[in-house]
Amino acid sequence: MTHEYTAPGELGDPSVEAVEVPEPGAVTIVVPTFNESANVRQLLHQITESVPSRLPCEVVFVDDSSDDTPQVIKEAAQDCPFPVTVIHRDEPVGGLGGAVVEGMKAAGSDWIVVMDGDCQHPPSLVPELVATGERANAGLVVASRYIKGGSRAGLAGSYRVAVSRLATWLTKSLFPRRLHGISDPMSGFFAIRRSDITAEALKPLGYKILLELAVRSRPRRVTEVPFVFQERFAGESKSTAAEGRRFLRHLAGLRTADPLSRMVVFGLIGLTGFVPNLAALWAMTQAGLHYLPAEIVANQFGVAWNFLLIEKLLFRDRRQHRHWADRTIRFALLANADLVLRIPLIALLVGQFGLAVLPATALALVITFVLRFVGTEALVYLPRRRSGRRHGSRTARRAA
Numbered sequence: 001m002t003h004e005y006t007a008p009g010e011l012g013d014p015s016v017e018a019v020e021v022p023e024p025g026a027v028t029i030v031v032p033t034f035n036e037s038a039n040v041r042q043l044l045h046q047i048t049e050s051v052p053s054r055l056p057c058e059v060v061f062v063d064d065s066s067d068d069t070p071q072v073i074k075e076a077a078q079d080c081p082f083p084v085t086v087i088h089r090d091e092p093v094g095g096l097g098g099a100v101v102e103g104m105k106a107a108g109s110d111w112i113v114v115m116d117g118d119c120q121h122p123p124s125l126v127p128e129l130v131a132t133g134e135r136a137n138a139g140l141v142v143a144s145r146y147i148k149g150g151s152r153a154g155l156a157g158s159y160r161v162a163v164s165r166l167a168t169w170l171t172k173s174l175f176p177r178r179l180h181g182i183s184d185p186m187s188g189f190f191a192i193r194r195s196d197i198t199a200e201a202l203k204p205l206g207y208k209i210l211l212e213l214a215v216r217s218r219p220r221r222v223t224e225v226p227f228v229f230q231e232r233f234a235g236e237s238k239s240t241a242a243e244g245r246r247f248l249r250h251l252a253g254l255r256t257a258d259p260l261s262r263m264v265v266f267g268l269i270g271l272t273g274f275v276p277n278l279a280a281l282w283a284m285t286q287a288g289l290h291y292l293p294a295e296i297v298a299n300q301f302g303v304a305w306n307f308l309l310i311e312k313l314l315f316r317d318r319r320q321h322r323h324w325a326d327r328t329i330r331f332a333l334l335a336n337a338d339l340v341l342r343i344p345l346i347a348l349l350v351g352q353f354g355l356a357v358l359p360a361t362a363l364a365l366v367i368t369f370v371l372r373f374v375g376t377e378a379l380v381y382l383p384r385r386r387s388g389r390r391h392g393s394r395t396a397r398r399a400a
């Protein structure tokens, strides 16, 4: 990243590289910005008005702009009675979420508040978010639009409202336990304790950084404070349809982070494979092919379909270490081995263990399914393990 800039404020010089000593009762406000030059001056003004008199603060902007946002911040920072830092990234890795994690790593205080740079989030709420967290001994305080006293007044248009509602519902249904007590997992406005963040476990992808933190870092206790989502001060939302697709990928990645969920999704995808399989079988037997060779060819349609879905949805982030042709061959071999194995296995269960045909077939299906899942993970997608980096996340983060 290029120019890191810190304006001298009253808290001293929280240089990004320095080993931070957490300041008790202070807050670092992390603001991601992407071409917000018309908003940042107003934001700093609002922060100046409402935060430092109630809570010592510093502001860290993490900027991916192509306009002059960093310059505008530097100028406006001269009038601020608190330190202002701009971290400009040359490569916007992880988008909005990646920027927020970058800012959290540079934070000097134990409490971090994340808020947007377009004045849709009222800075006057910052001290209250932190105070609520201290009072409730919480690790995370979410500013919510969906509890009593909150509203999404500034959400532009009924289309955005509908999409937002659908996304919230989908997300809450996928993570009923982890998001228990969070009515607004899509919120971009929240306070979190540094000590509750496992920065190296995070894989931020686009807009939904709160979701990432709540699911992967699992803060000790979560509370909410209502807030009114304001109109944008200037400019337009940077959210696009591509951001929507990135959100769905983010959800899929979070939901399949543990092996058991991966197995369930693997099985569900396998079930959908019946459709192309049967369709191909029908087409080929209609065309006069004998059903036995047709079965074998039709099975390959199911395999190809499963392969595509599994590559796109399940193992998207775990396939770089093998060439696609290598993966295709391995996957196809495993999928067909499953079919070849099943018949002798059924014969064994019936002949040697005296099972009836139906339970023997059901059991064989389950066994070959689990074997196929484990085989696919181990032989196609999981990279060789790097040694000893599983535990000690907290200390690793401090050292980083």
Ligand code: GDD
Residues within 6 Å of the ligand: 031, 032, 033, 034, 035, 036, 062, 063, 064, 065, 092, 095, 096, 099, 115, 116, 117, 118, 120, 155, 164, 186, 187, 188, 189, 207, 208, 209, 236, 237, 238, 239
């Ligand atoms: N550094 C960086 N990099 N900042 C970004 C990027 C990026 O790639 N993309 C957007 N931002 C910044 C914007 O400049 C702004 O300060 C903030 O992130 C939010 O972006 P908006 O484009 O204004 O988002 P929004 O208003 O549509 O969405 C907000 O509200 C949603 C709830 O409806 C965000 O807070 C979402 O996270 C939230 O879900």
Ligand code: MN
Residues within 6 Å of the ligand: 116, 118, 120, 232, 237
């Ligand atoms: Mn916005």
